[in-house]
Amino acid sequence: MPAHAPDASSASATTPDKTVYIETFGCQMNSADSEVVLARLGDAGYRQVGSVDEASLVLYNTCAVRDHAEAKIRGRLGALKPVKAKRPGLRIGVMGCMAQREKDAIIQRYPHVDLVVGTDQFVRMPQLLESLETRDHVVETAFGDFEGKLWEARRTEGINAWIPIMRGCNYNCTYCVVPFTRGREKSRDPAQIEDEVRRLVDDGFAQVTLLGQTVDAYGKTLGDGTTLASLLRRLHRIEGLKRLRFVTSHPKDITDELLDTIAELPKVAKHLHVPAQSGSDRILRMMGRRYTRDEYLRFVERARTKIPGVELLSDFIVGFPRESDQDFAATVSLMDAVRFAGSYVFMYSQRPGTPAENLPDDIPNEVKKARCNHLLDLQLVHQGEVYAKLHGAIRQVLVEGASKSDDAMLHGRSEGNLNIVLPRVGADGISRDPLIGSIVPVRIARSTSLTLFGDLVA
Template sequence: MTATTTGTEGAPRTYEVRTYGCQMNVHDSERIAGLLESAGYVRAPEGEIADVIVFNTCAVRENADNRLYGNLGHLRPIKMARKGMQIAVGGCLAQKDRSEIIRRAPWVDVVFGTHNIGSLPALLERARVAQEAQVEIKEALETFPSTLPTKRESVYAAWVAISVGCNNTCTFCIVPSLRGKERDRRPGDILSEIRALVAEGVIEVTLLGQNVNTYGVEFGDRQAFSKLLRACGEIEGLERVRFTSPHPAAFTDDVIAAMAETPNVMPSLHMPLQSGSDRILRAMRRSYRAERFLGILERVRAAIPDAAISTDIIVGFPGETEEDFQRTCEVVREARFAHAFTFQYSIRPGTPAAAMENQVPKEVVQDRYDRLIALQEQISWEENKAQVGRTVEVLIAEGEGRKDDRTQRISGRAADYRLVHVAPVDARPGDMVTAEVTYAAPHHLVADKVLAVRRTRAGDAWEARQGTARWREVVNLGMPTIGRPPAPASAPACPSGH
């Protein structure tokens, strides 16, 4: 064992990865963990301070920098008192702020960007030997991240990146400047990775891309994504396929047909709306309009009647009027989303929207946000109530049901991605439970009438990893939960008129 990974008493050095942001960041953190373990580090036991703490940051979430620097400040006295401890900062905020991080937090040892994750172990060693901070930010991707070692949090469900980067120029988004232009993996490489995962016990994969349905643009095949979905349908042992996030402007009928005709592609779709106002969509530089968006949903539901559709919405974009907001409410009523992730617009330095006139006052944004949340809560509740009495097959998960210990239930996701809490049965994470839905809340279902339990290879793999250990909380592989409020106590507050 090298000096890099050996502690003061000869024990392996420990690490912890703290992740902020989107699913792409969660998957990048699995790669960071894989790289560190390949270099000889071991994950720090729960509750212990690690020898190396890595922050994988996000530049999109509100107050992302304040959150990072607050955490770094908390660690400063700990690091000063702990010989050999190292702190590294990577991800989108590192790509954006670069040496600013060292200026504001000079006790940080390593800063690395989104394009050179693979450099982390070497940078940690250089910082240790040189006794000074190492900042390395690459402007272009060095190695496709999926070629790096990966320490996956789940043995039954896995992220699979099919592309990185983004070719769009949305005025509110800084991601293209941090992740670069879209780069696509070859289909054979993707399918090989999925087959290898299935051989290890995985039964569900989620295909990841900044704009997942533009996959193929780099090698000139406009139907590459639908072909990839159909190819996933031919992989024996792969029970569930999901993908996130598509872009409405590039969402084509061949993808809808592939979803409908490929049995293991799940009847769930996350389709970001952002705004229901065509005027605001133009200002956002979103190359579709509300009518096209609703048309996509109509065609999806015609082909897949039980599809559950979710979305993202930004409230209070610069220049948004009450009339624009009401148009968003109208689209939400017509779309009947199963759930929506709603965000209050806030300025992101470096984006075109940050310099726009007519920034909406905070109190107005908050009022609209509250009204839209109340409307969507009511719709989500109504849509979930329609599930009562239906039979669902639930892939049992760990970390999904935060109250499971208290309620003596187990939890997981139905085929349409609804969260379901199931009456206690002898099922492991990775197993499938068929049950009848007996109760509905806005953001979850309860299925107390269990009809069958199917033990799976994935459950066997989970058991093999855990041995006889109790379930432990891991990274939630679901969508972000930012913006989810309590259940509504009354009717929607968003008026039906203008």
């Protein structure tokens, strides 16, 4: 049984006072939302615990992007039924994209769930919990504001902090649930973001990653000329902040002004995560992506010309309805043409309510799998080549901590966000642990297709 799975048989008969166990599924935006809800619950006197058995409140922060993620959450909710039968005082809440999408249907299927809280409402979690004193269930999924201190997380330690700077999306890619689960695009006030970053830097954070579904569209809804480029300039002035990153971008919103700003500002990571999704114009049209293969390739050229050494990352979906062998070959040739430093590859999963639901999910699973594996293998080859070209080069590495796979090494990220490891103890026998949180020059000596190995430049 995994550590997070509820163990009904060992559940205590007494409910501990105000303790919360949260499990987060899906993307970085969800992880950031979990930090925010934990901050609001902390304000209300809750203490985070590491298991269902210790908790008086269990929260699942859910993902609806793929059926697989939802199936996992359904399994978790089902397993909680006997736990709740033994401990009727236990509160169970579902938040995130699946909560937003399914609303009351979650309560109908799992009556032991107390709360269903949408993607714009979880900041009110303490009040919603209070209202359970007079109601059996609470379902709160209205879209609302994205302003004020309620949206600030409280983090106490770390190197990198993730800050949502916008929510929702105004694109309507035909396969995507985000416009339904997170609503229309809303940008956060830049002054409030700056305040939050200043506090994080005061707390010792070295890097801030700005989050949005289409983060390069930041500012459009503010209507006052604010752009992601102007926000980067504003945050770049903060003394003590060492590195700034942002994810995820839509190719249509990457302006020359943004590329020039990234090139000009030394603290801004030279790294762009810009999903291509497919290399076939026919599939891109059916996906509603609003760019052609040529336009994507022109963006790559612009980025590489304006930001020397920029590292590009992409996402791909394989097995979209009617994806032919030729369409797939076009995706392979796009990858060959660009040679990304990294790619995430997903098998298409039909989602209820999306426009693509009207298309037949007609690519057999084994074909989806084979295409997925093909792209993953190709990415490893490209990555190996990208990394090999860096042998002998010096990169500015933000040291994040001990390597997870080898305690004798430290790991960090280059300005292009590539994973680099270096010895934890120098040739002089002195530990490099005090470098954690600093940016240091590292000469790359060798690599595998996943990791760069180097050492400090004297």
